[in-house]
Amino acid sequence: MGYGYTGKILHVDLGSRKTEVEDKNDAFYRTYLGGRGIGYQYLLKKVPPGIDPFAPENVLVLATGVMTGAPVAASCRFAAVGKSPLTGTAGESEAAGFFGPELKKAGFDAIVLQGRSESPVYLWLTDGKAEIKDAAHFSDLGAREVEDTIRKEMGSDKIRVAQTGLAGMNRVRFANITNNLSNFNGRNGLGALMGSKNIRAVAALGKKKIRFHDQEFLRQAAQTYAKTFRDNPLGDALYVYGTTIFAELLSAAGALPVDNFRRSKLDDTAPVSGDTYNKLLLKKRKGCHACPVRCKRGIALTDPKYGVDSRYGGPEYETIAALGSNLNITDLKAIAKGNEICNRYCMDTISAGMTIAFACECFENGIITKEDTGGLELRSGNPDLMIRLLEMIARREGFGDLLAEGTSHLAVKWGVENKPYNLSVKGQELPMHDPRVKVSVGIGYAISTYGADHMTASHDNYFTEEGTFPFQSVMPLGIYKPMHPTDITTEKVRSYVVLENLWRVMDALGLCVFGYAPRGVMTLDVMLQCLNAVTGWNASLFELIKAAERGTMMARAFNSREGFNIKHDRLPQRLFDPKPDGPNAGKKVFASADFNNAVRIYYEMIGCDAETGRPYRGKLLELGLEWVEELLSG
Numbered sequence: 029m030g031y032g033y034t035g036k037i038l039h040v041d042l043g044s045r046k047t048e049v050e051d052k053n054d055a056f057y058r059t060y061l062g063g064r065g066i067g068y069q070y071l072l073k074k075v076p077p078g079i080d081p082f083a084p085e086n087v088l089v090l091a092t093g094v095m096t097g098a099p100v101a102a103s104c105r106f107a108a109v110g111k112s113p114l115t116g117t118a119g120e121s122e123a124a125g126f127f128g129p130e131l132k133k134a135g136f137d138a139i140v141l142q143g144r145s146e147s148p149v150y151l152w153l154t155d156g157k158a159e160i161k162d163a164a165h166f167s168d169l170g171a172r173e174v175e176d177t178i179r180k181e182m183g184s185d186k187i188r189v190a191q192t193g194l195a196g197m198n199r200v201r202f203a204n205i206t207n208n209l210s211n212f213n214g215r216n217g218l219g220a221l222m223g224s225k226n227i228r229a230v231a232a233l234g235k236k237k238i239r240f241h242d243q244e245f246l247r248q249a250a251q252t253y254a255k256t257f258r259d260n261p262l263g264d265a266l267y268v269y270g271t272t273i274f275a276e277l278l279s280a281a282g283a284l285p286v287d288n289f290r291r292s293k294l295d296d297t298a299p300v301s302g303d304t305y306n307k308l309l310l311k312k313r314k315g316c317h318a319c320p321v322r323c324k325r326g327i328a329l330t331d332p333k334y335g336v337d338s339r340y341g342g343p344e345y346e347t348i349a350a351l352g353s354n355l356n357i358t359d360l361k362a363i364a365k366g367n368e369i370c371n372r373y374c375m376d377t378i379s380a381g382m383t384i385a386f387a388c389e390c391f392e393n394g395i396i397t398k399e400d401t402g403g404l405e406l407r408s409g410n411p412d413l414m415i416r417l418l419e420m421i422a423r424r425e426g427f428g429d430l431l432a433e434g435t436s437h438l439a440v441k442w443g444v445e446n447k448p449y450n451l452s453v454k455g456q457e458l459p460m461h462d463p464r465v466k467v468s469v470g471i472g473y474a475i476s477t478y479g480a481d482h483m484t485a486s487h488d489n490y491f492t493e494e495g496t497f498p499f500q501s502v503m504p505l506g507i508y509k510p511m512h513p514t515d516i517t518t519e520k521v522r523s524y525v526v527l528e529n530l531w532r533v534m535d536a537l538g539l540c541v542f543g544y545a546p547r548g549v550m551t552l553d554v555m556l557q558c559l560n561a562v563t564g565w566n567a568s569l570f571e572l573i574k575a576a577e578r579g580t581m582m583a584r585a586f587n588s589r590e591g592f593n594i595k596h597d598r599l600p601q602r603l604f605d606p607k608p609d610g611p612n613a614g615k616k617v618f619a620s621a622d623f624n625n626a627v628r629i630y631y632e633m634i635g636c637d638a639e640t641g642r643p644y645r646g647k648l649l650e651l652g653l654e655w656v657e658e659l660l661s662g
Contacts, residue, residue: 099243099250101253117454121215171209196220196222199432215376275294351363359411362414366414453473578651
């Protein structure tokens with residue numbers, strides 16, 4: 029066993045209820061790092077081409093990175109990987125919290141779940157052993173009740189539980205996986221994949237300490253970070269506001285989705301501002317494993333109409349916009365209640381809010397009527413309607429059964445797949461950032477292997493001024509010139525490629541981008557020193573970038589095999605319209621021809637065929653992925 033990892037991968041066949049442990053060596057971890065790298069390797073090798081995502085042959089991989097569980101800031105994440113029920117792509121989603129470190133301490137770096145159980149079960153992990161246990165008695169309970177029941181049954185409040193909820197068991201296509209009730213593998217519907225396998229939860233309790241090569245260096249790095257992170261405005265803002273301040277900042281820039289992206293600013297952001305949130309909702313600041321930033325929001329709300337269970341945490345920016353501004357709702361109490369409902373049933377708030385906004389605009393345009401909605405008047409701006417629809421979606425009741433399929437599936441069903449209000453890419457709904465203000469975000473929406481996502485690379489606004497910390501921090505990667513956020517040049521595409529690789533490094537290592545440069549305040553050289561202190565390696569940034577590329581190429585190989593190509597790398601038509609309001613009101617930021625050319629250049633830069641998205645043979649051989657080439661050729 030090396031440092032930082034256990035060397036053990038647990039395979040679970042839920043159909044036969046058999047488990048097997050696979051041993052992996054140091055070369056395996058240096059090749060893939062963990063997280064998405066491990067996940068995509070099993071996805072490609074085990075999942076037959078063309079299967080339905082809900083078929084038993086699909087796999088769900090929960091994988092830590094080699095730095096997951098290290099005693100330094102923002103080193104806590106794990107990835108969920110599988111063929112996405114929402115998009116049909118190589119699906120992936122990362123989560124912070126405490127489950128990832130606990131999984132390692134329980135004896136495993138990753139779990140590969142395959143098959144389907146005949147009845148609801150949960151997986152119990154401790155001391156390097158795995159046991160499949162009955163969950164029929166609580167499979168329809170809320171997430172809090174499930175966590176409490178498992179802890180009571182197994183006799184410890186220290187147990188960490190990763191679970192899907194009622195939405196996942198009902199195969200809501202944008203169901204997610206939660207741990208600690210307020211941390212989520214939020215996107216791609218991997219909670220629905222978990223539910224389709226009839227596994228409600230994975231519970232872990234670790235008694236083994238994770239071994240680190242240089243514990244003293246890690247201790248000193250952690251102390252320095254804890255003492256200094258608030259000296260940087262990026263770190264201080266995260267501590268004070270979390271992400272709740274983004275609504276004000278993005279509205280001022282004309283980048284806040286309002287009314288299903290038909291507007292991009294609020295006339296008055298005070299009702300949803302970070303200061304209002306802190307006064308109205310904030311009870312305490314919460315953090316993840318070993319992280320002093322404490323950007324999570326613990327809230328308290330005893331409102332007679334919108335009172336919430338504080339165990340489920342408070343809404344973050346994406347939820348404030350998805351269940352708020354984009355639905356023309358600015359009541360933070362109602363948004364907090366909607367967040368609690370999604371967290372209780374385990375639903376992605378972004379996809380849920382966007383699907384409701386899409387349905388409202390379809391209703392407005394006469395595409396659907398009250399006959400389709402069961403008598404509901406679908407109008408945005410109605411918080412009670414939002415809350416009611418969320419409950420109906422999770423339970424697949426009435427019109428909620430349709431909404432549970434997500435925007436893209438409904439767009440096909442209602443014949444509006446090519447309308448401007450179908451705001452999805454590869455089947456996944458847009459996150460809450462307008463790319464007409466941040467072009468790299470739009471590139472990420474289009475080319476992401478798993479549908480529209482805002483976490484594919486660092487956002488443009490961090491690299492506009494040469495003397496700033498974010499800009500200086502990425503100069504060692506070869507980004508030397510500031511760029512305007514709306515540039516759509518070859519240089520912008522090149523910087524996107526560089527930053528995408530950096531983001532994938534952090535995902536594979538198990539790191540949160542809020543802790544590390546350029547978004548966070550720990551520099552890349554210190555990050556690398558911490559990695560080597562964890563593992564005892566002599567790793568370089570070059571080695572890490574190549575490992576990140578392996579993960580991306582495996583995902584692109586999977587998608588190409590499944591029939592995805594450049595035609596799917598499109599932005600919704602609404603995003604090519606002139607800006608409706610804000611500082612750039614009336615301005616057409618980019619034309620579709622320019623944007624599509626940027627996408628094509630991206631493929632050429634990363635070593636993939638621009639038409640099919642398939643990695644070139646030479647690129648796969650450069651990365652040591654001969655086995656992927658053989659799979660594609662066979």
